[in-house]
Amino acid sequence: MNFKLLKPLGFILTFILVLNSCKTEQKQPRSIQRGKLADSIMVVSAREEASRIGAEILKQGGNAFDALIGVDMALNVAYPFAGSLGGGGFMVYRKANGEIGSIDYREKAPIAATHDMYLDENGDAIASLSREGALAVGVPGTIAGMFAIHEKLGSMPMAEILEPVIALAEKGYVVTENQWNRYRNYAAVFDSINGMETLYSVGFRESDSLKVKAGDTIKNPVLAATLRRIAQNGKSEFYEGETAQKLVNFMQKHGGIITLEDLKNYEAVWRRPIVSSYKNLKIIGMPPPSSGGVCLAQIFKMIEPYKLSTYGHNSLKSIQVITEAERRAYADRSFFLGDPDFNDIPIETLISTEYATERMENFSFKQATPSSEVEHGVIPGYESMETTHFSIVDQYGNAVALTTTLNGAYGSKLYADELGFFLNNEMDDFSVKPGVPNMFGLIGAAANKIEPQKRMLSSMTPTIVEKDGKLWMTVGTPGGSTIITSVLQTILNVADFEMGMQEAVDAPRFHHQWLPDVVTFEPNTFGKSLLDSLAAKGYQIRQENSVILGKVDGVLVLPDGTLEGGADRRGDDTAVGY
Numbered sequence: 126m127n128f129k130l131l132k133p134l135g136f137i138l139t140f141i142l143v144l145n146s147c148k149t150e151q152k153q154p155r156s157i158q159r160g161k162l163a164d165s166i167m168v169v170s171a172r173e174e175a176s177r178i179g180a181e182i183l184k185q186g187g188n189a190f191d192a193l194i195g196v197d198m199a200l201n202v203a204y205p206f207a208g209s210l211g212g213g214g215f216m217v218y219r220k221a222n223g224e225i226g227s228i229d230y231r232e233k234a235p236i237a238a239t240h241d242m243y244l245d246e247n248g249d250a251i252a253s254l255s256r257e258g259a260l261a262v263g264v265p266g267t268i269a270g271m272f273a274i275h276e277k278l279g280s281m282p283m284a285e286i287l288e289p290v291i292a293l294a295e296k297g298y299v300v301t302e303n304q305w306n307r308y309r310n311y312a313a314v315f316d317s318i319n320g321m322e323t324l325y326s327v328g329f330r331e332s333d334s335l336k337v338k339a340g341d342t343i344k345n346p347v348l349a350a351t352l353r354r355i356a357q358n359g360k361s362e363f364y365e366g367e368t369a370q371k372l373v374n375f376m377q378k379h380g381g382i383i384t385l386e387d388l389k390n391y392e393a394v395w396r397r398p399i400v401s402s403y404k405n406l407k408i409i410g411m412p413p414p415s416s417g418g419v420c421l422a423q424i425f426k427m428i429e430p431y432k433l434s435t436y437g438h439n440s441l442k443s444i445q446v447i448t449e450a451e452r453r454a455y456a457d458r459s460f461f462l463g464d465p466d467f468n469d470i471p472i473e474t475l476i477s478t479e480y481a482t483e484r485m486e487n488f489s490f491k492q493a494t495p496s497s498e499v500e501h502g503v504i505p506g507y508e509s510m511e512t513t514h515f516s517i518v519d520q521y522g523n524a525v526a527l528t529t530t531l532n533g534a535y536g537s538k539l540y541a542d543e544l545g546f547f548l549n550n551e552m553d554d555f556s557v558k559p560g561v562p563n564m565f566g567l568i569g570a571a572a573n574k575i576e577p578q579k580r581m582l583s584s585m586t587p588t589i590v591e592k593d594g595k596l597w598m599t600v601g602t603p604g605g606s607t608i609i610t611s612v613l614q615t616i617l618n619v620a621d622f623e624m625g626m627q628e629a630v631d632a633p634r635f636h637h638q639w640l641p642d643v644v645t646f647e648p649n650t651f652g653k654s655l656l657d658s659l660a661a662k663g664y665q666i667r668q669e670n671s672v673i674l675g676k677v678d679g680v681l682v683l684p685d686g687t688l689e690g691g692a693d694r695r696g697d698d699t700a701v702g703y
């Protein structure tokens with residue numbers, strides 16, 4: 126035997142053994158349960174009818190911007206819970222050439238609005254006034270938004286886009302079990318606000334004379350007529366024409382303060398998106414008057430130094446880091462954020478790495494930081510539900526994320542029977558009095574106080590994410606104050622926890638917003654020992670059967686260019702792709 130050879134042979138053997146042991150220790154990639162896959166286009170929205178109309182527009186050669194108008198208008202017909210002709214929203218886009226932008230068509234306070242319009246003679250807030258009926262309604266922005274988008278980015282004639290929507294309103298949509306359950310909850314309020322004879326009060330009253338059940342078809346010829354007039358006469362139909370006059374008469378009859386001047390003055394505004402980063406991702410978010418882009422960027426910056434993927438998905442340490450970052454970001458939200466046309470907002474500082482580091486300095490894994498000990502940050506020189514989301518990627522590579530709302534379910538519950546749609550109760554998103562929470566428990570300050578023609582602060586977070594300079598995800602959700610944290614967790618689920626789009630959307634979620642000082646968990650999905658460990662560290666846990674945190678709809682671009690739709694299991698949401 127040649128002993129000289131033994132030594133190198135030993136090295137080689139050891140090397141092979143080490144290599145093998147490394148191999149067995151190497152983490153196996155998870156196998157991903159994908160959602161709807163498609164080569165070319167994907168539309169994900171809260172209703173199948175709307176997703177199909179969007180996909181058809183794309184198949185006819187329209188682009189994502191044409192499709193978004195079709196989807197948005199179809200949701201007015203088939204998803205009156207949130208469909209927003211009587212409301213407003215935000216849209217973030219990324220064109221195939223990489224150009225990005227966003228539009229704000231948020232409702233505005235009427236000219237006659239005053240800072241104390243929801244307070245009684247003792248100065249106490251009367252919650253119902255900002256939530257139900259005509260006084261709760263902000264000047265609707267949706268039609269202005271749709272026409273501004275169409276003018277700048279659309280490619281098909283408006284009348285052609287609206288044609289299938291008008292047909293849907295005439296033919297009717299089928300009421301799902303989910304929708305039926307919701308309608309029933311509100312039938313009595315509809316009756317008391319609108320009388321017994323409107324489409325939804327009569328149709329959905331729970332009584333012996335009940336006319337509509339799950340599975341039945343609802344036609345809305347009045348809405349079809351409104352849309353036909355809009356298709357013929359354009360934006361001015363809604364803001365100056367017959368529709369405007371009918372709307373103003375209706376508002377006045379119900380004790381509202383919106384005038385023709387309010388409608389004529391309304392303009393949608395193009396705004397520069399909030400651009401930030403998380404590791405190798407570029408996050409493109411909605412700027413104020415939505416708090417979504419700023420808060421999301423802040424939370425991402427605060428959690429970036431921590432190794433979430435090592436801690437594990439929904440593990441004790443991950444939940445702690447995310448909750449503590451959310452606590453600090455929402456404390457800042459309540460103080461600094463409001464309509465940018467009325468406030469100077471220190472956005473650059475708020476979303477900077479240095480500020481995030483400073484905000485997390487007092488965080489410890491040992492113990493929760495009580496919200497009572499967290500105030501908004503100090504920035505030198507600074508003085509001072511129901512919504513729906515859809516995501517579209519077209520065959521040209523354009524992507525849109527659009528979130529739109531009436532605020533509460535069916536908004537103010539006020540149904541304009543001669544026009545065929547519900548009106549928003551967005552005025553409740555203002556801070557009606559410092560320290561008094563709105564319907565999402567959010568507290569605001571001077572930056573978000575009521576002023577004539579001001580836009581109320583929003584949490585809506587339509588978001589587009591790039592990876593390595595290419596489109597990676599378009600995502601968003603309803604959920605009031607929980608929108609920001611649901612979008613955050615969905616992006617993290619794919620970026621840090623190796624999930625696909627559908628899995629990321631379906632995964633159990635939790636939420637924290639500074640005040641109230643509780644962490645809310647979706648029911649029956651987080652283990653008792655995990656929740657006990659969090660409680661032992663001082664986190665107050667809230668878990669109720671009725672809690673649903675968002676309904677996220679997103680599209681992920683896979684490395685080979687395939688599109689994966691994620692349609693949230695929590696609703697009737699549907700991905701349609703080809």
Ligand code: DON
Binds near residue numbers: 530531585603605608
């Ligand atoms: O703009 C906002 O933040 C709220 N008006 C959104 C309301 C909402 O998401 C209700 N949906 N569940």
